[in-house]
Amino acid sequence: MALTNEQTQHLYHKLLDMQKVLSGEKKETESMTEEVGELSNGVDNHMADHGTLVTDRMTDQTVREIDRELLEEVNHALQKMKEGTYGVCEKTGQDIPYERLEAVPYARMTVEEQADMEDDLEADAPSYERAFHEQVKDLSNKETIDQKSSQTYEILDREQDSK
Template identity: 95%
Template sequence: MSLTKEQTQHLYHKLLDMKKELSGEKKETESMTEEVGELSNGVDNHMADHGTLVTDRMTDQTVREIDRELLEEVNHALQKMKDGTYGVCEKTGQDIPYERLKAVPYARMTVEAQADMEDELETDAPSFEREFHEQVKDLSNKETVDQKSSQTYEILDREQDSK
C-alpha cells in the first residue's frame, strides 16, 4: 500500500523541519589553543581540566558528525520524494509502512531489511568496529543519552574497573 497524498505531505514537512533544525546555526566553538590558553593562564590548573576540555571537544565533534550524517539522510529522502521513489525499500523494493516513516522519515528500508543489513554488518565487521558502531548508536540515541545503562557507559565502567 503506497502512501496517501496527505501522508506524503506530512512526511515532507517533517523532513523539512528536520533539515532546518540540522542545518541551523551551530554554536561556534573556540579553537583548542584559545581554550587551553584560557586554562593555562590560571594558577594551579589541574590536568583533569585539560582532559575535560579534550573530552568535551571530542563529544562536540562526534555530535556534529552525527548531525551531518543525519542531514545527508534527510536530503536523500527529500531527493527520493522528488524522484518519486520515497517510501520504497532500497533493498527489497517493498513499500515502507507509514508508521515506520512517521517514526523515521528518512528510512531507506523496511524494518526487516534494516535488521538483515545490520546482522550482516555485525557478522562481517571486526569486533572493535562492532563495538564502536554500538557506542555511536548509544551517543546518537536520545533514549540512552545520559543513562548509565547504555553500552558506552558499561564499557567505560569496565575500563575504569580494570585500572
C-alpha cells in the same frame, strides 16, 4: 500499500522541519589554544580541567558529525520524494509502511531489511568489535546486572588474576 497524498505531505513537512533544525546555525567553538590558553597561564591548573576541555571538544565534534550524517539522510529522502521513489525499500522494492516512515522519515529500507543489513554488518565486524558488543549487551541485560557470572565480569576477573 502506497502512501496517500496526505501522508506524503505530512512526512514532507516533517523532513523539512528536520532539515531546518539540522542545518541551522551551530554554536561556533573557540580554537583549542584559546580554550586551553586561559588554563595554561594559571598556576593552579589541574589536569582534569584540560581533560574536561578535550572531552567537551570531542563530544561537540561527535554531535556535529552525527547531525551532518542525519542531514545527508534527510536530504536523500527529500530527493527521493522529488523523484517519486520515496517510501520504497531500496533493497527489495517493497513499500515501507507509513508507521516506519512516521518514526524514521528518512528510512531507506523496511524494518526487516534494515535488521538483516545490520546483522550482516555485525557478522563482518572484527572479532574484537563483536566481543565488545556482546559485553555491552551483557552489561545492559537486566538479568545479569549485579551478578558476577556475566561474560564481562569473567573477562575482568581473568585480566585481574593475570596481573
